[in-house]
Amino acid sequence: xxxxxxxxxxxxxxxxxxxxxxxxxxxxxxFNVAAxxxxxxxxxxxxxxxxxxxxxxxxxxxxxxxxxxxxELYDLNDLSTSLIHTLSQxxxxxxxxxxxxxxxxxxxxxxxxYWQIGSPAASPVxxxxxxxxxxxxxxxxxxxxxxxDDSLRVDLPSQAEMDAFGLYxxxxxxxxxxxxxxxxxxxxxxxxxxxxY
Numbered sequence: 001x002x003x004x005x006x007x008x009x010x011x012x013x014x015x016x017x018x019x020x021x022x023x024x025x026x027x028x029x030x031f032n033v034a035a036x037x038x039x040x041x042x043x044x045x046x047x048x049x050x051x052x053x054x055x056x057x058x059x060x061x062x063x064x065x066x067x068x069x070x071x072e073l074y075d076l077n078d079l080s081t082s083l084i085h086t087l088s089q090x091x092x093x094x095x096x097x098x099x100x101x102x103x104x105x106x107x108x109x110x111x112x113x114y115w116q117i118g119s120p121a122a123s124p125v126x127x128x129x130x131x132x133x134x135x136x137x138x139x140x141x142x143x144x145x146x147x148x149d150d151s152l153r154v155d156l157p158s159q160a161e162m163d164a165f166g167l168y169x170x171x172x173x174x175x176x177x178x179x180x181x182x183x184x185x186x187x188x189x190x191x192x193x194x195x196x197y
Contacts, residue, residue, distance in 0.1 A: 002184055005175030006039035008127060010156060010187045013076075013134050018193020021152075023060075025070055025140040029154035029192040034132035035174065042124030045087065045171035046073070047116040047162060048137060051153040051194075054111065056145035061152075063092055063100040063112035070140035073117055075125070075133055083135075086125060087118030097165030114157075120171050144197040151197065156190040159183045 016030035029048065035041040052061040071090075072082040084090060092100035093114040100112055127133050137154060144150040159182030162169045169182030169189075182188050 004036075004178045004180070004184075006036040006041055006129065006178060007174060007180070008041045008043065008170065008172050008185065009034045009036070010170070010185065010190050012190050012192065016192055017195055019195065021141070021195040021197050023141045023144040023146060023197050025138055025142075027136050028139045028141075028152055028195060029137040030076070030134060031156065031190055031192075032132050032134050033127050035127040035129045037129050039175050039178075040129050041127045041172050041174040043118075043127060043170065043172050044120055044122045044124050045116065045118035045168050046156065047114055047167055047169050049155045049157045049161075050111070050113055050115060050139075051151075051155065052111050053149075053151045054144075055148035055150055058143045058145060059109065060141060060143035060145075060150065061111040062109045063094055064109045070138070071115055072138045074136045074138065076136050077133070079136070083125060084117065087122045089117070089119045089122060091116045093165065093167070097167070114162075114165075114167065116167060118171070120168075124173065141197060146197045149196050151194055153194040154192040156188060157182075158189045159185070161189075
């Protein structure tokens with residue numbers, strides 16, 4: 001048994017995109033983070049899972065060639081400043097957890113599946129008890145094919161999935177000694193809607 005003074009709860013936000021989309025820099029996932037009523041929570045890290053198709057073979061979702069040139073996370077209260085400037089550290093990974101700086105094991109380019117922002121040491125985003133925050137993830141999907149119905153769905157995966165790669169779905173702090181990742185956070189995973197181009 002683990003006892004926490006407080007903890008985060010994460011949920012899909014109303015208005016999270018789904019359905020028909022236009023290739024380009026657009027919002028693709030919207031989610032809420034709430035702190036338990038007993039105390040504030042600070043969020044230091046998020047890892048998103050991208051489920052994509054590239055039926056036209058344009059490579060728009062590839063990892064190694066950085067064909068997802070722009071991914072930004074915003075607090076919905078301030079769409080002028082990306083949280084990349086706060087959480088700072090950004091990394092992309094293939095399906096097997098290999099960093100985007102390398103080709104896959106068989107030497108070919110493959111889609112980016114996980115995108116991590118922040119780290120345990122990052123300057124945190126504070127979630128005040130009783131005042132949930134809503135966040136929006138924007139992705140540049142330029143070159144996704146509208147003719148071939150390429151698609152994208154973004155999730156916040158379970159911690160069990162991330163444990164296989166030594167990554168955190170989320171990393172948070174709260175209370176006096178509360179420090180945690182996605183383990184024991186029952187609201188995970190959070191599934192976004194599928195956007196078809």
